[in-house]
Amino acid sequence: MIENTTVDMGPEDDLFGATSHNVSNASYPTETSSDGGQSFDPSRIADRIFRMLKNHVGTSDDNLRILALWIMHARVYREMYTTPRLLITSIIPGAGKTTLLEWIAHLCAKSEMLSAISSASLLANLADQGYVLLVDEADRSLRKDNPLTADFIAVVNTGYKRGGSRTVQEPDKNHGWKVVRKSTYAPVAFAGNNPDLSADTKQRCIQVFLYPNDEVEETDWEIIENDQEFLDLKRDLDNWAAIAKESIKLRPILPDIVKGRYKEVWLPLARIAQTQSGEWLDVVRRLSAEYVEQAKMDADMGLANDSPHILLLKDIARLWASQWASMPFVGSQQMCDALAASNPKQWGSEQVGSFGRLTTKRLASMLKKAGVEASRNRGHTKRGYRFSAFSQAWKALRIWETLKLGPPRPNALDVVDMSNTFREGVNKSQQPELPDVLAGKDASDTLYESKGSNADRPSDVFESSADATPDLEQWAASLITTADVKNWAALSIAQLFAIRKVKNTGLWLNKTSDELTKRGVNL
Numbered sequence: 001m002i003e004n005t006t007v008d009m010g011p012e013d014d015l016f017g018a019t020s021h022n023v024s025n026a027s028y029p030t031e032t033s034s035d036g037g038q039s040f041d042p043s044r045i046a047d048r049i050f051r052m053l054k055n056h057v058g059t060s061d062d063n064l065r066i067l068a069l070w071i072m073h074a075r076v077y078r079e080m081y082t083t084p085r086l087l088i089t090s091i092i093p094g095a096g097k098t099t100l101l102e103w104i105a106h107l108c109a110k111s112e113m114l115s116a117i118s119s120a121s122l123l124a125n126l127a128d129q130g131y132v133l134l135v136d137e138a139d140r141s142l143r144k145d146n147p148l149t150a151d152f153i154a155v156v157n158t159g160y161k162r163g164g165s166r167t168v169q170e171p172d173k174n175h176g177w178k179v180v181r182k183s184t185y186a187p188v189a190f191a192g193n194n195p196d197l198s199a200d201t202k203q204r205c206i207q208v209f210l211y212p213n214d215e216v217e218e219t220d221w222e223i224i225e226n227d228q229e230f231l232d233l234k235r236d237l238d239n240w241a242a243i244a245k246e247s248i249k250l251r252p253i254l255p256d257i258v259k260g261r262y263k264e265v266w267l268p269l270a271r272i273a274q275t276q277s278g279e280w281l282d283v284v285r286r287l288s289a290e291y292v293e294q295a296k297m298d299a300d301m302g303l304a305n306d307s308p309h310i311l312l313l314k315d316i317a318r319l320w321a322s323q324w325a326s327m328p329f330v331g332s333q334q335m336c337d338a339l340a341a342s343n344p345k346q347w348g349s350e351q352v353g354s355f356g357r358l359t360t361k362r363l364a365s366m367l368k369k370a371g372v373e374a375s376r377n378r379g380h381t382k383r384g385y386r387f388s389a390f391s392q393a394w395k396a397l398r399i400w401e402t403l404k405l406g407p408p409r410p411n412a413l414d415v416v417d418m419s420n421t422f423r424e425g426v427n428k429s430q431q432p433e434l435p436d437v438l439a440g441k442d443a444s445d446t447l448y449e450s451k452g453s454n455a456d457r458p459s460d461v462f463e464s465s466a467d468a469t470p471d472l473e474q475w476a477a478s479l480i481t482t483a484d485v486k487n488w489a490a491l492s493i494a495q496l497f498a499i500r501k502v503k504n505t506g507l508w509l510n511k512t513s514d515e516l517t518k519r520g521v522n523l
Helices: 042-054 061-079 096-109 120-127 149-158 226-244 261-273 280-301 310-322 332-342 361-368 387-396 399-403 416-428 443-447 457-467 470-478 492-503 506-518
Strands: 083-087 111-114 134-135 165-171 179-182 188-193 205-209 329-331 383-386
Touching: 042 061, 042 096, 042 226, 061 096, 061 120, 061 205, 061 226, 061 261, 083 096, 096 134, 096 188, 096 226, 111 361, 120 149, 120 179, 149 165, 188 226, 205 261, 261 280, 261 310, 280 416, 280 506, 310 332, 310 361, 310 387, 310 399, 332 361, 332 383, 383 387, 416 470, 470 492, 492 506
Parallel strands: 083 188, 083 205, 111 134, 134 188
Antiparallel strands: 165 179, 329 383
16 A cells, blocks of 8 residues: 555646646555566555666666656656656766666667657657657757757657647558658657757756766666566566556646646656655655756856856866865856966867857856856855855766865864754754744854854764754755745754755755855855
């Protein structure tokens, strides 16, 4: 039986004129495998896909959860109204994009790998026959100077929603031609180094970022295709798809911020998640809300679709080690000026090409593709980047090892008796109800005063803060979007650290970092 997949919900009008249902009682019978072997639990299929992918694909757990649900949705997409496009990208080659496409191909019922686009008619025929379309090297095959790209994108965009179709010409018995209408409704996954997709196509995509990872196992299909665990999973996926059709028709509720096309993109994954035990549906709700918030922030910043460059991360690392070693935050314009001065042929006035001198807008766009988000300084007067925002990209890409440099440790603030302050904040913050938790600012926050510019941050403070807040962690986990916190300034430091520990994603980290920096805590 599925446990705690959803909560009771009221009616909700949707894009297709349907209403939401109460799916809290959705459940599966326990099925016996087709070959008479051991029975399987249909509500644990996503967990099994997640574990298998985690052994072979280098990306975050949240991305792996998206991939598991997307693979399951591709098995039953004809029972849904939309099928979100999957955009698998990386900032450098060799991150495992093709390997991931191969995993999707092996776990989907019918799929076709495409490294080149030959004709839109062929794509329409494949979609009409129920194939999952997997486009490798999309940055090359979907170049704007390719005359077939426009036709392919038209197939992709119309086939994102049930009822999409395209007319094609086919030979008839009299050696002439006839016009035939083909369904274009089919799942599509792109893989490439930041392919230059149009804005309307990207809005239909869920992006998954990959990093090279030496810790994952090699994908050797000669061995895997004969592995019993893999064979059992494929068999059970077939069985799951056969019995899941009614359960996925029930409509789970997504956060209010997820509406319009965003709901079309995320609702199919939510439908799958509601059939699985554990926190799968809660994860989809959280990720969908963060996706919308990030899209709105990008629109406010006016980010262009520029391709990132690995050299940018290296040059910023060099500058931080040499010029900004004591600075936890560097403004966007200051960063652009320093990059232009240190490497004028790449970022300055000597650059060859149409870009010209590096601007803050282009800097933000390139860093965003590497998973580095812009933030603001302590006084909210300047936009720029924190040292901590680069940590994941630098670590995953081994930037410091490549440069043969030791990473700097930007100054943290020396605080009197910080450990006791945190414990006091914890005690004051452990309130049972959300309104009480958000009602007032912990007075201990005012104790965070700067005592100098060269003090190291005492690590035991953060450890004691994390260990002493089980109730706060439960409260933090109950937050769905950053908008649930009406007044960030009213949170205590202990609450902020609880959010950072539980959420640990870009928008939550940015919000908490802003607030902690205002109070004199540099991360």
